[in-house]
Amino acid sequence: MGKRMYAIEVENLVKKFGDFEAVKGVSFKVRKGEIFAFLGPNGAGKTTTVHILTTLLKPTSGKAIVAGYDVVKDAKEVRKRIGIVFQDPSVDRDLTAYENMLVHGGVYGLRGRELKEKIEELLKFVELWEFRNKLVKYFSGGMQRRLEIARSLLHHPEVLFLDEPTLGLDPQTRAHVWSYIEAMREEQEMTIFLTTHYMEEAEKLADRVAIIDHGRIIADGTVEELKKLVGGDVIYLKVEDGAECFETDFGSCVVLPDGRIRIDVSNASEAIPRIFEAAEKEGIKILEITYHRPTLNDVFLHLTGREIRDEGGNLMKGITKARMRR
Amino acid sequence: MRAFEIMVYRQVKRFLRARSRVAGMIINPLVWLAFFGIGWSNAFRDTSIFGGVDYLTYLSPGIFAMTVFNQSFVSGISVIWDREFGFLKEVLVAPASRKETIAGRIFGDSAVATLQGAIILSLTFFIAKINLLGVISALGVGFVLAVAFSSFGVSIAARMRSMEGFQMIMALVMLPLIFLSGAIYPIAFMPSWMKALALANPLTYAVEASRVLLTGVSGIFPLYQSLLILLILTAVMLYIAMVSFERSTVE
Known part of the structure; x- marks a missing residue:
């Protein structure tokens, strides 16, 4: 078992709900001990x-091996070796933090002194030990998340799944949760599979990222590798009267829904003077020009023509947007 | 057995925390006893219809069974809340046997429901002629009844996809089963179609058995027969609940 190189191996995974195909033939591998992120809207x-x-869930077709076992044929073996923090809160609100840990440990067959010591260690790790006897319904969103993280570590899983671990948390709390995830990887030596739609979360935490859109992986690699897909720099232009891609030999150019023009170039400082020249020749007046090193959002934009979603960390904003999209 | 044990712990702990909810559950049967029971008790002068006891005494075991039934059925069906709020997913990804886990939840809920029945019994003691010696055995009957209907609730919840049908199920199950159990009036006087329904109702046997134990009034079955039927039905219902829960998914 010790020689196994991958913690997760997925081949051509498909999941249909009726006519709707949610996952359309996804394949990827996650190495042992790495943080792997699924990034997508x-x-x-x-x-x-x-x-x-x-x-x-059972896949419609395809194969998935987690911690060395098939998720369909050896579900029980897989369950022994994984932990998960769900996207939606799953704590027992009518129990205290300590009781939540106790119940979880019990469901995993732990008991006695070993369990008590482990609970103390983990509640201290997420800095909730002093609140251990407080009912979870009085916890803030960030505290509940930390409790869920502590709970998921109780049975020492080989592979930990974090489904949108910072969804709906304010930026400060999010940074706090990130520091636990990083500490966790170092102290507990586990493989972490993380899903997120916050590009900075993937950038900050992940060793490797797979970008997923409409049920397909459209790119994967390290953050640096992905950024290279875009090229060097990204330039944004705002021009007077109707945006059009007026000269394209600088690099790939798109007009964004908000009216800005986006040009991917290998080197912004060289390209900007040439853009000005070209604009003058065409008689186009540039109102604004900005450029930056590509982010994962630019990668997503480059690959799909859409943005993942603007940053915000504001749940309400996210919900409104999701509704509008329907 | 660890998962079983810890689920009993969880259900009992949660119950002890939710004191206001507990009070709410006790008010309902008290209203029945006080307003329905005392009201009719004065109207029914002829006690022979009720096996020679006054109506309030006749009704008391019925209200005890009703309390246990209501409480256990609602806790069973509340598995659906567990699904909504995530705890169910926690259990489904755990390696513990699902059958064992849900059985633990059912037994924990049943202990809670029986305790509530006990509270009601201790209150009826002041207004009805309850046989003290029968109380312990009646509580045992209450526990078996609770396992039956907590299981029934779990089986329904495992098949429900949303909480929308909740109100309808409550209306379809709760009151009809109470009326068809002999809790409020004797089965002997029912028309035959209604009697047939009453005989198919597990609650009937719990009402019959606890009435014999608490008041000495027997209805249509001797005690051992009621107990035997109740036990068999409960075992079947528990098994169905365990299998239904094992097959449930988050889809």
Whole structure:
């Protein structure tokens, strides 16, 4: 078992709900000990994939091996070796933090002194030990998340799944949760599979990222590799009267829905003077020009022509957007 | 057995925390006893219809069974809330046997329901002629009854996809089963079609058995027969619940 190189191996995974194909033939491998992120917009198939990998859903076709066992044939063996923090809160609100840990440990067959010591260690790790006897319904969203993280570590899983671990948390709390995830990898030596639609989360935490959209992986690799897909720099232009891609030999150019023009270039400082020249020749007046190193959002934009979603960390904003999209 | 044990712990702990909900559950049977029971008790002068006891005494075991039934059925069906709020998913990804886990939940809920029945019994003691010696055995009957209907609730919840049907199921199950159990009036006087329905109702046997134990009034079955039928039905219902839960998914 020790020689196995991959913690997760997925081959051509498909999941249909009636006519709707949520996951359309996904393949990827996650190495032992790495943090692997699934990055994509809402509804891309991230949670469905996690549910298949954690044995909650059966795939329509394809194969998935987690911690060395098939998720369909050896579901029980897989369950022994995984932990998960669900996207939606799953704590017992009428129990205290300590009781939540106790119940979870019990469901995993732990008991006695070993369990008590482990609970103390983990509640201290997520800095909730002093609140252990407080009912969870009085916890803030960030505290509940930390409790869920502690709970998922109780049975020492080989592979930990985090489904949108910072969804709906404010930026400060999110950074706090990130620091636990990083500490966790170092101290517990486990493989972490994370889904997110926050590009900075994937950038900050992941060793490797797979970008998923409409049930398909459209790119995967390290953050640096993915950024290279875009080229060097990204330039945004705002021009007077109707945006058009007026000269394209700088690099790939798109007009964004908000009216800005986006040009991917290998080197912005060289390209900008040439863009000005070209604009002058065409008689186009440039109102604004900005450029930056590509982010994962630019990669997504480059690959799909859409943005993942603007940053915000504001749940309400996210919900309104999701509704509008329907 | 660890998962079983810890689920009993969880259900009992949660119950002890939710005191206001507990009070709410006790008010309902008290209203029945006080307003329905005392009201009719004065109207029924002829006690022979009720096996020679006053109506309030006749009704008390019925209200005890009703309390246990209501409480256990609602807790069973509340598995659907567990699904909505995530705890169910926790259990489904755990390696523990699902049958064992849900059985633990059912037994924990049943202990809670029986305790509530006990509270009602101790209150009826002041207004009805309850046979003290029968109380312990009646509580045993209450526990078996609770396992039956907590299981029934779990089986329904495992098949429900949303909470929308909840109100309808409550209306379809709760009151009709109470009326068809002999809790409020004797089965002997029912028309035959209604009697047939009453005989198919597991609650009937719990009402019959606890009435014999608490008041000495027997209805249509001798005690051992009621107990035997109740036990068999409960075992079947528990098994169905365990299998239904094992097959449930998050889809």
